[in-house]
Amino acid sequence: MTVVNRFRCCAERTAICLLVVVAVATAAAAWDRPPLEDAPVIWYAGDDRQIGVPAEYDPALIVTEVDATVSQPVARALNPVRWFVGGGPAAGVNALDEVPDSAWFTNRMGLRRLSTLELATGSGAEGPDRSEPWEIVGAKTEGVTAGFRIRDARGQIWLLKFDPPALPGQSIRAGVVSNLIMHACGYNTPVDRLVIFDRDQLSVGEGASLRTIRGQGGNLQLTEANLDSVLQATNSVFGGHYHCLASRYLDGEPLGPITHRGTRADDPNDTVPHENRREWRALRVFCAWVDHIDMKIQNSLDMYVGEPDQGHVRHYLIDFASTLGASGAEPFAKFGYEYGIDLWATVRRTVTLGISQDVWQRIAWPEHLAEVGYFSADRFEPRAWRPISPHAAMANLDDRDGYWAAKIVSSFTDADLHVLVTQGEYQDPRAVDYLVDHLGRRRDLVARAWFDRVAPLDYFLRDGDSLVGRDLGQERGLYPDVPTSYGWRARPVRDDRSSALDWSDWQTTSQVRLDLADFDPSFGSAPDDHRFVAVQWGLQRGDRTWDPVTVYLTVDGARTIAVDR
């Protein structure tokens, strides 16, 4: 055998092996669905079983950042399974492709409408108790901005955070607004409120100190005498009053940040690797919407709630100061468009000799609005959005995750956004208008980005003798003036979704509604093991056709038991 022939033979074998692996992988991915069953849909994760107190996890920031920026991306890039099936489908979703309520997530907007009061309240409407002066008890220990801890009359500990002096009002207001948005989306968040106070609301406790901006001298010992000048230096004075963000310490025992991947070994309720949790993967969509760039693990927190051995772990997102274009000490246009260390952007700039201009370098800071950072819908590309550091769970986001998040995001109305933004107590009404406008436009871009990939036909319910679904794209005004039509076909199926029968012919309709009496009469002769009915819904808008959505019903059509996308 010549060298050339040997090479050809080797190449053919390699190609065949690769094809087999791809075929097997594709088939395996396609069959990764639980069997159908006529049982109640799982709406609660039950991950609040009593456990002992897990150990505290306190990793060094620099190590977790190196891990997120270098180690994990390299591991993902080299993982051969990901070459074929990506991150795989999310775990922990129910048969309707929704996320059950859990210690991580509670269904709020999207599945239902929150009232104005619920939106504005979030985790809690009240700031620190003002019936007595707040006692300063210590310095803020994390982050880059100034702040200190206080104890109020109820004995609750609050963290008071100020803005960088050069940007008064920017990150504290963004922190309040984004906290409420993420809470409304379903995440656990602390009580973060904008508080307005005067000097006499504060008293200096023993050993109190103030965290100055990082790199500018560390903590400053506080006294009643120097408190005035310290407060003035924060530059957070509006109309003669001090403004800051008050964040209430969470109830329970802190256990440290939530890792982006894996599970907490000493929490038996933590059964799904975090990178496979849909609500954690879909953070990329929510964070893109509000430009929550600082998604390092230190901005999440596990809390043990309850008495020892009688409680469980609850998972929180914390610190939303780097959102809505604000960013710690100084806002930068780059973030949201590139990782802090972004290999591909660096290669692109290098090989194009710098001629290729970054999208973010064309973003203008609305300088006439001092309380707003680099936040704009003008060049926002939801699927290209990036946090500062790569995020293992966000990296696994797939179309189904994105669609699930997009239907939550798109459920916020402009009026909802106005309610949420006004909680930031912006001093310039134009800032409120600007943020509501750009949040609304970003919401629509997010929804379009994912609704273009997954047919937004959802919420299929029995209505009399009909099965009725909703076209979220049309309902939320995302495809105005585009002619839309729907089609359906049906057949009985076994538990494993297979069928001995052919699909019925496609029936075209102008609504997501079918009369159950229209089912093919041959269903009557279906074998006994065909216990369910599959209805495929197709969607066409203009020239564009989407992959169909399959809805599974009990054989009498009474109940939707599963949805496949």
Place this chain on the structure above:
Amino acid sequence: MKFAPVIMLLLGLVAAAPGLHGVPCALAAPEPQPAPDDSLMTAWGPHPARADSNTALPSPHRTPAWQTMVLVPYYIIGVPLTIVDKAGKGAILGLDRLGAFRATEQAVGGIPDPIGNFWLPDLAYGDAQGWQFGIIGQRPEFPLRGMRTKLRLALSTTDASLWTLGSIAPLGEQSWIDFGGGSLVLARTDYYGTGQGTSQADRSYYRRDSDWFGASWRQDFGDHFEFLALSHYSTQRARESRYETDRALEIVFADDIPYGYDMASSGLTGGIQIGYDSTDQTGRPDRGTRFLVFTQYFEPTDDTQTRFWTNGATVEHYLQLGRPQRTLAIKGWWLRERPLEGDPVPFTRLLRNRVPYQLRSYSSARFHATGLTGLTAEYRWPAWIQNKPAGSGIDAYVFGDIGQPFDHADEVALDNLLWSAGFGFRVINQRADFSIKLEIAYGDEGTQVRVSTQQLFQFIKAGFYDGSEPVPVLR
């Protein structure tokens, strides 16, 4: 069935009993149910109350067999990578605890030690010295308030060694004095002959020892003009190297041993220079001009009669190309040594192709001559941007150099010009200063790869405080 009435009575009582306790029995009419709370109405219908039937702890996906098979070699291959990863993170954590990553945020760069010094690693690669490893220590407010002192120690893989110690002190708002000394031993350095037209095939080796101490005074005038006066004493020795003795200078150039070999040249140098700088005086200017003229005089203190002037001029210009930080940097230089009557200039004091007058595809010791001229153009652009384009990051650049050594002005001709071209990356630190570069240059005689904390443009790390060797010129 005489007991049937009794049984029926008992069954009736059992059936009625729940009703007696207020619990509706199966046959009782259902109580009216309250309407579902609107807040529990969801897009999927009424949200059910929690019950065992709708609650389940989620389970992770089962890994398919094919994935397990594919992942086994992945994990095996990953073992050494994991070890490297753990070791790297451990090192980073250790450096962080030493304060290394806060160093660039401070006015004095470096890792602080308990007694007030700041230390930085000093790394370089290239030329005849190969890899060079060293440390730089700085101590602010030492030896007097307002002063700063710097110590450099370095060794190379080719047995070169360096130590320097210098201090700088302000004499007012726009005036400084710096002083210091040092010693540089190049156990093996190159010699190819003097003047232009030397051959790469004539490469030879010798050992070079340099010692110096001196002081300079700088006075700025306004925002752009500077005046500098300097004086230093130096000794240069050249002798046989212990390395590669078959290519020793005295063998390869047996018929043409250069003046200054196997002897020491000692003497005093005095000079002045005048400069103009309209750049933003950072390591990454994108507009403005720098201009420098200088003259120096050397007077021997040994038994020789070597006396000579060294004159030079350099000009740099920076052009912004369309967008900020896309910069074309151009630099030209002309340097000339003019011996007075007496002994010739020892070859150890001749001008050399070294920073900041370098043709980058040639070794730093490739040329020895009484004249050097060159022109270089460097196009720079940001490759990695930490936060904002004007801030810290890594700039990429491409460059081209032309120039030549000469002993007589009429030797300068297009036909004699040498050229280099290449590319590199420059690290810009938090203070927007140039930190270190990686550079690859290609030319007639091959390729040079360099890692260096020095650059051709804005050669700011020059002076007795910074520990640069002042022979033949300080900068």
